[in-house]
Amino acid sequence: MAGYESEKQTGQHDAACKTNLHFTQPIRCIVKLGGAAITLKSELEMINEETLQKVSEQLRQAMVASSAKPPGMDWSKRPGKPDVSCNSEEFGDHSVLDCRRFIVVHGAGSFGHFQASKSGVHKGQLHKPLVKCGFVATRISVTTLNLEIVRALAREGIPSVGISPFSCGWVTSERHVKSADFSIVAKTLDSGFVPVLHGDAVLDEIQGCTILSGDVIISHLAAHAKPDFVVFLTDVYGVYDRPPTEPDAVLLKEIAIGEDGSWSVVKPKLQNSIELTVAAHDTTGGMATKISEAATIAKLGIDVYIVKAATSHSLKALNGDLRSSIPDDWLGTVVRSLK
Amino acid sequence: MAGYESEKQTGQHDAACKTNLHFTQPIRCIVKLGGAAITLKSELEMINEETLQKVSEQLRQAMVASSAKPPGMDWSKRPGKPDVSCNSEEFGDHSVLDCRRFIVVHGAGSFGHFQASKSGVHKGQLHKPLVKCGFVATRISVTTLNLEIVRALAREGIPSVGISPFSCGWVTSERHVKSADFSIVAKTLDSGFVPVLHGDAVLDEIQGCTILSGDVIISHLAAHAKPDFVVFLTDVYGVYDRPPTEPDAVLLKEIAIGEDGSWSVVKPKLQNSIELTVAAHDTTGGMATKISEAATIAKLGIDVYIVKAATSHSLKALNGDLRSSIPDDWLGTVVRSLK
Numbered sequence: 001m002a003g004y005e006s007e008k009q010t011g012q013h014d015a016a017c018k019t020n021l022h023f024t025q026p027i028r029c030i031v032k033l034g035g036a037a038i039t040l041k042s043e044l045e046m047i048n049e050e051t052l053q054k055v056s057e058q059l060r061q062a063m064v065a066s067s068a069k070p071p072g073m074d075w076s077k078r079p080g081k082p083d084v085s086c087n088s089e090e091f092g093d094h095s096v097l098d099c100r101r102f103i104v105v106h107g108a109g110s111f112g113h114f115q116a117s118k119s120g121v122h123k124g125q126l127h128k129p130l131v132k133c134g135f136v137a138t139r140i141s142v143t144t145l146n147l148e149i150v151r152a153l154a155r156e157g158i159p160s161v162g163i164s165p166f167s168c169g170w171v172t173s174e175r176h177v178k179s180a181d182f183s184i185v186a187k188t189l190d191s192g193f194v195p196v197l198h199g200d201a202v203l204d205e206i207q208g209c210t211i212l213s214g215d216v217i218i219s220h221l222a223a224h225a226k227p228d229f230v231v232f233l234t235d236v237y238g239v240y241d242r243p244p245t246e247p248d249a250v251l252l253k254e255i256a257i258g259e260d261g262s263w264s265v266v267k268p269k270l271q272n273s274i275e276l277t278v279a280a281h282d283t284t285g286g287m288a289t290k291i292s293e294a295a296t297i298a299k300l301g302i303d304v305y306i307v308k309a310a311t312s313h314s315l316k317a318l319n320g321d322l323r324s325s326i327p328d329d330w331l332g333t334v335v336r337s338l339k
Numbered sequence: 340m341a342g343y344e345s346e347k348q349t350g351q352h353d354a355a356c357k358t359n360l361h362f363t364q365p366i367r368c369i370v371k372l373g374g375a376a377i378t379l380k381s382e383l384e385m386i387n388e389e390t391l392q393k394v395s396e397q398l399r400q401a402m403v404a405s406s407a408k409p410p411g412m413d414w415s416k417r418p419g420k421p422d423v424s425c426n427s428e429e430f431g432d433h434s435v436l437d438c439r440r441f442i443v444v445h446g447a448g449s450f451g452h453f454q455a456s457k458s459g460v461h462k463g464q465l466h467k468p469l470v471k472c473g474f475v476a477t478r479i480s481v482t483t484l485n486l487e488i489v490r491a492l493a494r495e496g497i498p499s500v501g502i503s504p505f506s507c508g509w510v511t512s513e514r515h516v517k518s519a520d521f522s523i524v525a526k527t528l529d530s531g532f533v534p535v536l537h538g539d540a541v542l543d544e545i546q547g548c549t550i551l552s553g554d555v556i557i558s559h560l561a562a563h564a565k566p567d568f569v570v571f572l573t574d575v576y577g578v579y580d581r582p583p584t585e586p587d588a589v590l591l592k593e594i595a596i597g598e599d600g601s602w603s604v605v606k607p608k609l610q611n612s613i614e615l616t617v618a619a620h621d622t623t624g625g626m627a628t629k630i631s632e633a634a635t636i637a638k639l640g641i642d643v644y645i646v647k648a649a650t651s652h653s654l655k656a657l658n659g660d661l662r663s664s665i666p667d668d669w670l671g672t673v674v675r676s677l678k
Contacts, residue, residue: 135498147482
């Protein structure tokens with residue numbers, strides 16, 4: 001839900017935020033499926049099926065240890081079939097279901113965005129009928145998308161389980177995350193499943209309600225789960241020095257974050273220094289929050305890869321191939337700590 | 340999900356069950372939408388649209404104070420319409436959205452049942468590929484139904500919000516409810532929304548996973564939220580002395596529960612005493628658990644009405660009309676404490 005994240009809602013991990021720390025085993029990766037990548041952003045509630053299918057396939061390759069494709073786990077009704085679509089013979093004593101510890105978080109894209117924007121859910125004021133109705137409508141829309149993404153992953157053989165931030169107790173206070181219960185996410189991982197969270201409409205202790213973006217969820221999860229790395233899958237190749245639609249836009253391949261939060265471009269070597277301000281990136285469609293959240297995560301010593309979904313570059317990022325060194329022909333943006 | 344509830348999983352509210360007590364204001368009613376009533380039980384993933392629509396209408400009449408129909412809150416994509424289907428003019432400064440404090444819990448019916456039964460999710464053993472895949476498939480199916488029910492209620496103008504027991508931290512231990520976080524349900528009510536929970540596949544501390552039935556959820560919620568009354572909407576008129584398909588089956592209109600848990604039929608006056616054992620009711624399709632849970636709730640001093648969905652009798656029950664006296668022509672079963 002780009003556009004709703006105020007600067008107040010970004011990465012500061014409020015000391016007052018109550019959390020239960022339950023991540024006892026290492027997390028491999030937290031991956032964000034950007035709303036712009038997996039939906040057709042300008043069309044109401046339309047999934048980008050091709051990209052979602054490809055993303056699911058790459059996630060399966062990155063997560064599931066076995067090279068054999070695991071059995072499908074979406075046994076929903078299929079046209080013309082009266083029975084559940086599963087074949088018991090597929091389920092031998094193989095270990096194809098062992099998978100690396102990934103957490104998936106997705107944005108809303110063209111789900112939720114229209115409903116939230118029409119009603120102003122992000123600004124709160126639940127006593128207003130339009131806001132109250134918009135809250136219900138927004139949650140219906142984002143949970144519809146969550147279900148579709150869980151189904152797409154399950155069809156690929158990823159043991160995915162949908163978890164709504166609203167339902168598992170994420171509450172804000174004046175749009176800052178106030179409490180977030182990570183215990184069910186941790187238990188889900190410990191049981192061998194892949195939790196799939198999403199940008200959601202949530203209750204706010206002060207203003208009644210607001211929108212909690214997928215990016216903010218990721219930076220909070222990263223701070224507590226300390227994954228090996230974080231991948232943002234988006235619809236452009238990474239972070240540019242200006243809107244990527246402009247002809248001279250330069251892809252920033254590596255951004256270093258200082259301890260004081262200052263940013264510098266390491267690659268490419270640029271002749272003029274760039275002001276990587278929030279304002280400079282507002283026009284690139286939600287990049288502002290993404291960079292700010294990426295910086296917050298990188299400051300924790302966790303590498304962040306911002307990369308175009310469903311490309312050979314995204315597969316490298318998801319596989320963790322970039323952790324030792326980054327090939328010259330890799331297209332994307334690495335955000336990492338200077339340390 | 341009738342048939343999966345072992346006698347071990349019924350109403351005992353384990354002292355070891357960790358709960359957060361957050362219900363500070365009175366709850367009017369907890370209502371169960373029976374899976375058999377709102378779905379076509381013998382057909383995979385098929386909603387009984389007519390009954391669900393009628394049930395939603397009755398719930399709106401019982402919940403929403405205003406006689407005017409509130410605006411619809413499902414703004415999902417409609418065929419041929421590019422924009423969200425809401426009209427800002429509908430949202431004046433009216434108070435049509437004030438609604439009584441109801442909690443809705445629904446069963447699974449033909450959603451989830453097939454997936455769970457094929458894989459044996461209720462028996463646990465998540466290390467088995469079939470069970471692990473079945474868990475994912477079951478959750479996909481029951482959350483699909485939850486979304487459809489939330490949408491049906493929202494279309495009627497009920498500010499409904501879906502909450503999965505799995506996501507909000509219901510965990511079992513050898514099929515007993517071990518922990519259940521009621522705080523998000525309470526916060527949802529306090530914010531003026533109607534929480535909609537459902538029978539779900541959940542994690543189990545001992546056996547890995549199991550099925551948590553809607554009936555068990557209700558008896559736990561009732562014990563903590565202490566509603567004025569509880570309504571079970573089902574596909575038959577109530578509890579009979581034998582399977583209701585038998586020609587001489589007698590509808591038991593009032594069952595009294597003693598402090599020791601013993602049952603007696605108050606109405607009608609029967610010539611022969613009936614043994615209301617679990618076994619006697621097993622053949623009536625899940626009635627066993629329902630009666631057992633109803634008895635547990637009634638023992639708390641809370642009246643339980645078991646009634647056929649989408650009838651004039653269910654509307655009377657939902658409205659609370661039966662609390663003072665029960666009309667002779669009312670068809671249904673009241674289960675109440677002898678005290």
